Every structure is written in C-alpha cells, then in structure tokens.
Amino acid sequence: xxxxxxxxVFESKRRTSVFVTLFVSYMIILILPIxxxxxxxxxxxxxxxxxADQANAAMLEQARRIIDSRMQEVESLTSQISIHAKLPWLxxxxxxxxxxxxxxxINFMKELQRFNTLNTFIDDYYIYFAKSDVILSPxxxxxxxxxxxxxxxxxxxxxEQYMSQFLQSNHHRAVFPAEDVxxxxxxxxxxxxxQSLPSGESNNVLGNLVILVDEEKIKQLLANIDGMQDGxxxxxxxxxxxxxxxxxxxxxxxxxxxLQAMSEAQAWxxxxxxxxxxxxxxxxxxxxxxxxxxxxTYVSVMLESVVLSQVKNxxxxxxxxxxxxxxxxxxxxxxxxxxxxMPIRNLVQxxxxxxxxxxDFQKNExxxxxxxxxxxxxxxxxxxxxxxxxxxxxxxxxxxxLIRGYVDAGAVKEVDLEFMGLSxxxxxxxxxxxxxxDCSQFIKEENERxxxxxxxxxxxxxxxxxxxxxYTIEMERNRTVTLLxxxxxxxEKGNCQAFALKLIAIMQERFRTKxxxxxxxxxxxxxxxxxxxxxxxxxxxxxxxxxxxxxLNYEEVQALNPGMYxxxxxxxxxxxxxxxxxxxxxVKRLLQQIYDVNFHADGMxxxxxxxxxxxxxxxxxxxxxxxxxxxxxxxxxxxxxxxxIAESKTAEEMYKKIQGYFMKFCxxxxxxxxxxxxxLYRSVTEYIDRHFGDSMLSLALMANHFELNASYxxxxxxxxxxxxxxxxxxxxxxxxxxxxxxxxxMTIVEIAGHVGYSSNIGLIRLFKKVEGVTPGQYRANAEK
Numbered sequence: 001x002x003x004x005x006x007x008x009v010f011e012s013k014r015r016t017s018v019f020v021t022l023f024v025s026y027m028i029i030l031i032l033p034i035x036x037x038x039x040x041x042x043x044x045x046x047x048x049x050x051x052a053d054q055a056n057a058a059m060l061e062q063a064r065r066i067i068d069s070r071m072q073e074v075e076s077l078t079s080q081i082s083i084h085a086k087l088p089w090l091x092x093x094x095x096x097x098x099x100x101x102x103x104x105x106i107n108f109m110k111e112l113q114r115f116n117t118l119n120t121f122i123d124d125y126y127i128y129f130a131k132s133d134v135i136l137s138p139x140x141x142x143x144x145x146x147x148x149x150x151x152x153x154x155x156x157x158x159x160e161q162y163m164s165q166f167l168q169s170n171h172h173r174a175v176f177p178a179e180d181v182x183x184x185x186x187x188x189x190x191x192x193x194x195q196s197l198p199s200g201e202s203n204n205v206l207g208n209l210v211i212l213v214d215e216e217k218i219k220q221l222l223a224n225i226d227g228m229q230d231g232x233x234x235x236x237x238x239x240x241x242x243x244x245x246x247x248x249x250x251x252x253x254x255x256x257x258x259l260q261a262m263s264e265a266q267a268w269x270x271x272x273x274x275x276x277x278x279x280x281x282x283x284x285x286x287x288x289x290x291x292x293x294x295x296x297t298y299v300s301v302m303l304e305s306v307v308l309s310q311v312k313n314x315x316x317x318x319x320x321x322x323x324x325x326x327x328x329x330x331x332x333x334x335x336x337x338x339x340x341x342m343p344i345r346n347l348v349q350x351x352x353x354x355x356x357x358x359x360d361f362q363k364n365e366x367x368x369x370x371x372x373x374x375x376x377x378x379x380x381x382x383x384x385x386x387x388x389x390x391x392x393x394x395x396x397x398x399x400x401x402l403i404r405g406y407v408d409a410g411a412v413k414e415v416d417l418e419f420m421g422l423s424x425x426x427x428x429x430x431x432x433x434x435x436x437x438d439c440s441q442f443i444k445e446e447n448e449r450x451x452x453x454x455x456x457x458x459x460x461x462x463x464x465x466x467x468x469x470x471y472t473i474e475m476e477r478n479r480t481v482t483l484l485x486x487x488x489x490x491x492e493k494g495n496c497q498a499f500a501l502k503l504i505a506i507m508q509e510r511f512r513t514k515x516x517x518x519x520x521x522x523x524x525x526x527x528x529x530x531x532x533x534x535x536x537x538x539x540x541x542x543x544x545x546x547x548x549x550x551x552l553n554y555e556e557v558q559a560l561n562p563g564m565y566x567x568x569x570x571x572x573x574x575x576x577x578x579x580x581x582x583x584x585x586x587v588k589r590l591l592q593q594i595y596d597v598n599f600h601a602d603g604m605x606x607x608x609x610x611x612x613x614x615x616x617x618x619x620x621x622x623x624x625x626x627x628x629x630x631x632x633x634x635x636x637x638x639x640x641x642x643x644x645i646a647e648s649k650t651a652e653e654m655y656k657k658i659q660g661y662f663m664k665f666c667x668x669x670x671x672x673x674x675x676x677x678x679x680l681y682r683s684v685t686e687y688i689d690r691h692f693g694d695s696m697l698s699l700a701l702m703a704n705h706f707e708l709n710a711s712y713x714x715x716x717x718x719x720x721x722x723x724x725x726x727x728x729x730x731x732x733x734x735x736x737x738x739x740x741x742x743x744x745x746m747t748i749v750e751i752a753g754h755v756g757y758s759s760n761i762g763l764i765r766l767f768k769k770v771e772g773v774t775p776g777q778y779r780a781n782a783e784k
Contacts, residue, residue, distance in 0.1 A: 231302030
C-alpha cells in the first residue's frame with residue numbers, strides 16, 4: 001500500500017507540472033490572437049479563400065490529367081488504325097458477293113482484335129467502309145443497317161440520321177456528346193469519337209473510324225477523386241459544347257444553376273475560378289481548366305457554402321473564441337488545458353498499465369509520446385519500403401509501352417522519368433532483343449518459377465556485359481528487350497556485335513542455355529525508340545533462316561531483301577480461286593498488285609524476275625488438272641508459254657504475256673459455265689451453309705433435295721468449283737468450328753455436335769487434317 005501511495009503522489013506531482021505548463025501555454029495562445037488577430041483577420045480570410053480555390057483547382061487539374069492520360073489511348077488507337085497498311089485497300093473495295101472476297105475483311109478483323117488487349121479505357125470500336133457498306137469491329141463484320149438495328153442503336157437518332165451525321169460525314173478527331181446507346185438489353189450513355197478515313201482526306205471520305213467510350217468510366221474516374229462528389233463537373237469540347245456532366249438529376253435547381261454558369265463559359269481561357277450568384281441568391285463557386293492536349297474545358301460548379309465551409313466555420317469559431325476570451329478567458333484556458341491533458345494521462349496509463357517497474361512511471365508523459373511517434377515513423381519507413389518494391393513493376397510497364405510506341409515520346413518530360421525511376425541522359429538509342437531458344441539443361445522443371453529464374457539470370461548477365469546506360473524488360477515468356485541509351489555512336493556498332501557474341505557464349509558455357517541476339521541500328525532522339533524496337537523485331541524474324549544461337553544485325557538482314565521476291569502461298573491461292581471462277585478483273589488486279597510489290601516497291605534482279613513469272617505460270621498450268629478445261633488451251637496456237645516467258649526481254653513484256661495467258665484461261669472457263677450452272681452451284685453452297693450442322697448431311701441427301709443424280713451432282717460441283725463437295729462441307733464445318741473455338745467457351749464435344757459430328761473424334765481428325773493442329777491447340781493459340 002505504501003508503495004502504491006508513493007507512485008500516486010509522484011504521478012500527481014508530475015501531473016500538476018504538466019497541467020500548469022499547458023495552462024500557461026494556452027493563456028499565451030489566448031492573448032496573442034487577441035493582440036494581433038484584428039490586424040491579420042482580413043488577410044487570413046483572403047488566404048483561406050485562396051487556399052480553398054487552389055484545392056478545388058488542384059482536384060479539377062487532377063481530373064483533367066487523369067482523363068487526358070486515358071484519352072491518349074483513343075488517340076493512339078486512332079493513329080495505329082489510320083496508318084495500317086491494309087486499310088487503304090479495303091476502303092477502296094466495292095460490295096463483295098462471294099465468300100472468297102470477304103477474306104481480306106476477316107483478316108483485317110483479326111488485326112483489329114490485337115488492339116483489344118491494350119485498350120482498357122475504350123469500350124468498343126469499329127470501321128465503316130463506305131464503298132462496300134461494311135462495318136468491321138474486332139468481333140463483328142456486318143452492314144450498317146444490321147449494325148444499327150442489332151448492335152449499337154442511338155435512341156436519339158434514326159438510322160438515316162445516324163448515317164448522315166456519323167458514318168457519311170467528314171470528321172477529324174470529332175467527339176459527339178454522350179448519348180443513350182442501346183445494345184441488346186442494356187442502355188449506356190456513350191461518348192462517340194469519329195475519325196474519317198483515309199486520315200487527312202477532306203474531299204474523298206471512304207469511311208469512318210468510330211470509337212465508343214462509356215460515360216460511366218469517366219464518371220468513375222472523377223468519383224475516385226476526393227471532393228469531386230460535392231458538385232457538378234462538366235466537360236466541354238473546343239467549341240464549349242457540353243460533352244458530358246456528372247449530374248444524375250437534370251431537373252433539380254442546382255443543375256439549372258450550373259447550366260447558367262455554362263453559358264458564361266464562352267469567355268473563359270486557360271484556368272481559374274469565378275464566383276456567381278443564382279436566382280435564389282445562393283453563391284456558386286465555379287472552377288475551370290482547359291486541356292492543352294485536346295482543348296477540352298473541365299468545369300466544376302459547387303455551392304460556395306460547401307467550398308468555403310471550412311473557411312466560414314473557422315471565421316465563426318474565431319469570433320466566438322474572441323468573445324469567449326473577453327468573457328471567460330481564464331476558465332476556457334483551464335478547461336482546455338485539463339481536457340488536453342486527459343488524453344495524455346489516459347494514453348500514458350494505457351501504455352503503462354502492464355508495467356510493474358517504477359522507473360516506467362518516472363518517465364515524462366512527453367517522453368512516452370516521443371517513443372510512440374518514433375514507432376510510427378518506423379512503420380512509415382516500412383511502408384515506403386513496400387512502395388519502393390513496387391517501383392520495378394511500374395517502371396517495366398512504362399518502358400514496355402514506351403518501346404512499343406504506346407507513349408507519346410514527344411511529351412515525355414524529365415519529371416515523368418524521375419517518377420518512374422528512369423534516367424536517359426544520352427541522346428542516342430538502340431535496342432537489343434534476346435530470345436531464349438533452349439534452357440532445358442538449366443531449368444529443372446518447365447514452370448513459370450524456373451522460367452523467371454532463367455530470365456533473371458539473363459538480365460543480370462546483360463547488365464554486367466553492357467557498358468552503355470541500359471534498362472532490360474521482359475516482353476514475352478522467352479524474350480527480353482534491352483533499351484540502350486548511348487553516348488558515343490562511333491564505337492557502338494562494334495560493341496553490339498562483340499556484346500552479342502560474348503552473351504551467347506556465357507549463356508551457353510555457364511548456364512547451358514541457347515539464345516539468339518538481335519539488335520537494331522542507332523537512332524537519335526527518344527521519339528525514335530519505337531523505330532529501333534521495330535528494327536530489332538524485324539532482325540529477330542530472320543532467326544527462321546539463320547537458326548538459333550545466332551547474332552542478327554538489322555543492317556545485315558536488310559541487305560538480304562533483294563535476294564527474295566514476294567509471292568506467298570496465300571496470294572497464289574487467291575489467284576487460283578479467281579481464275580477458277582473466271583473473274584479476270586480480280587485476276588488482273590491481283591497480278592498488278594504482285595507486279596507492283598516486287599518491281600516498283602523493292603526492286604528485283606532479272607533472274608529473280610524470271611523465277612517469279614515462272615512461278616506465276618506454274619500456278620496457271622496447275623489449273624487444267626483440277627477443272628474440265630482443255631489441257632492444251634495455252635499452247636493451241638503453237639507457242640510454248642514457258643519458252644515465250646524465257647525469251648522475253650523485259651519484265652513488262654513478261655507481265656503482259658502472263659496477263660494474256662490468264663485472260664485466255666478465264667474466258668475459256670466462262671464459256672464452259674452457263675447461268676444455270678452458276679445458279680445451281682449457288683443453291684448447293686447455300687444449302688450446305690444452312691445445313692452443315694446436320695450430322696445426316698450427305699451427297700445423297702442433297703441429290704434427293706435438288707432432284708438430281710448423286711454422281712452428276714458430285715461431278716458438277718467438282719468441275720464448277722475445283723473441289724469435291726465433301727471437301728467443301730468439311731471446309732464450312734472447320735470454319736465454323738474455328739469461330740466457336742476462338743469466340744466461345746463451348747467444349748470440343750459441344751462444338752462437334754454443333755457443326756454436324758456425332759462425336760468429337762471426327763472433328764479432331766478433320767481439324768488436324770485441314771489446319772495442322774488439334775482444336776485444343778488452335779484455341780490455345782487464339783487465346784495467346
């Protein structure tokens with residue numbers, strides 16, 4: 001008991017001393033505002049109002065930066081699609097009628113699908129081709145009428161208005177205000193971004209690129225910013241037209257007040273704040289800022305009572321405090337001192353309640369508080385350490401987008417690089433790309449952990465060997481890309497070659513891993529980083545010719561181009577199909593395309609030219625065997641076509657002779673085919689396209705349907721199309737199976753039943769024969 005009494009007495013004395021200290025401090029604090037408060041009152045008021053305006057402006061500026069950064073995805077997608085190499089050809093195509101002619105559209109649709117993985121802000125996008133009335137999106141190919149009726153219907157517009165104002169008008173980076181768009185069972189307000197195609201043409205609009213962004217995504221971005229929920233935010237375009245707003249109720253008075261404020265926004269430039277008064281006498285605070293990127297103006301309208309609530313509360317408290325100081329100054333100081341001491345005492349008692357050592361009670365309360373604060377600082381340091389660990393992930397993502405060209409390199413600032421932890425002090429850039437060809441002797445198991453280990457080893461070896469300032473990122477599972485920031489260009493070419501050879505040797509000898517190294521040329525300026533990356537990718541493609549564990553220099557592989565000509569199997573197949581159909585216009589167009597690509601674009605030696613035309617003639621000589629055409633059609637005039645080509649003096653002469661042979665062949669095919677045959681062929685193919693899912697579909701069933709002999713129907717189809725009727729059925733089924741594998745989650749058994757097979761074994765066997773891979777492998781490749 002005596003021991004406890006001593007502790008309480010000791011604590012009481014110490015409590016009195018702390019209390020007195022607090023009481024004296026509050027008395028001084030009380031007297032000072034009374035003395036100087038009157039002089040500083042007006043100035044402090046202005047400062048607090050200014051701070052409130054600055055806080056609102058900062059929130060609005062943050063919103064502008066966030067939305068501008070997301071809008072760069074729209075600009076980037078527009079630029080990439082507008083300059084796509086296949087786009088001009090498709091824009092100039094007339095309406096198509098046959099499945100073969102739709103292949104370029106389907107192929108281009110697959111090209112559009114590759115942009116989906118990188119665009120998290122964009123809801124959807126599609127291209128309207130005016131000449132063919134085709135609308136093409138990453139998942140759909142249809143005409144404008146079906147697209148408007150079944151995919152995206154604007155509730156405010158009829159089909160004719162939609163065509164005239166959207167698809168058939170000239171637009172340059174145009175943005176339409178958020179409108180109600182119906183798709184299936186859902187309604188969404190969508191911002192519509194329009195760009196006419198080809199880009200830069202104002203008098204010859206062949207189509208339009210349409211990009212859709214859900215208004216809710218922008219509202220969500222604004223909702224994530226603290227303070228934005230207290231008012232209405234408007235986004236206006238360059239012409240001060242309202243694109244969207246965050247008000248949910250367009251009929252409330254505050255919304256009308258905001259609209260009135262919008263009418264005065266015509267004179268606003270740059271950024272700033274203005275005060276307005278509505279018809280009800282309420283004061284409004286309007287803050288605005290304009291984007292340098294797209295000219296949009298962001299406007300925040302709030303009630304001044306909300307914006308300046310803290311300011312007014314502070315002023316009220318100050319007046320009350322002064323009044324109380326004159327009346328009950330001493331009492332208030334005592335109560336405040338006691339009240340503020342109570343948490344200190346309670347905190348100390350809570351901390352020391354389990355302490356039995358008397359020396360703990362001898363510590364001053366402020367010492368205990370200091371120890372607590374120190375603990376909090378330590379925890380803060382741990383938090384900073386955790387954040388720093390995430391920096392490599394942020395840095396790798398930024399470098400990946402910069403190298404691929406998804407970042408506007410011209411707008412990159414030093415402060416942005418510093419935030420990412422990057423330093424690019426030199427003006428020259430190059431890219432070294434490394435592919436891991438075989439690491440089976442190094443890794444123990446084929447899993448992601450082992451793969452990550454070999455990539456980690458490779459990255460460290462690269463940085464140990466490089467003398468230049470460099471950053472390495474993992475682009476794919478077996479590929480790393482190193483961005484070199486170079487100061488001395490003169491010695492870099494030899495350094496890259498020596499570095500590549502040494503890297504291959506080290507990885508082979510020390511880590512039993514085979515790699516291929518490709519590197520680009522050196523370019524000046526950060527805006528050319530995308531070009532050096534593209535050069536490295538092109539160089540790496542030549543690994544197919546030179547094999548693994550090789551060094552591929554972009555300059556050297558570029559020198560190989562004159563030794564090749566462009567006549568891929570896809571082009572040859574198209575040429576044969578057009579010729580079988582007797583469509584000389586398409587044949588002539590395709591021949592002209594082959595001639596221009598090889599002789600006008602890249603150039604070609606005479607020897608390679610003769611090889612090219614020999615291949616083209618060989619394509620033509622293959623056709624009589626597959627069609628009911630006279631085999632000596634090309635030599636019935638006594639001239640050997642092979643000899644004629646060999647004796648030609650110029651490429652132009654060879655081209656004209658080849659064109660003449662193809663024209664003769666097409667005319668012969670047209671003479672063999674009648675209108676009745678064409679109608680019968682179309683009826684048969686349409687019947688197959690409608691009933692390919694029937695497992696009972698057979699030649700006998702179709703012959704019975706068309707009231708023809710089965711043998712005659714088989715022979716007719718073979719002579720007319722050049723392929724067996726069973727092969728055509730198989731091709732239609734495989735095509736549908738490929739679509740279902742890529743676009744749905746149906747099992748292979750379900751897909752087999754859908755395309756006309758009673759079990760998946762028949763589908764797997766046919767799919768393997770036609771595509772060279774199993775359905776499961778095809779789906780895995782499509783998902784990648």
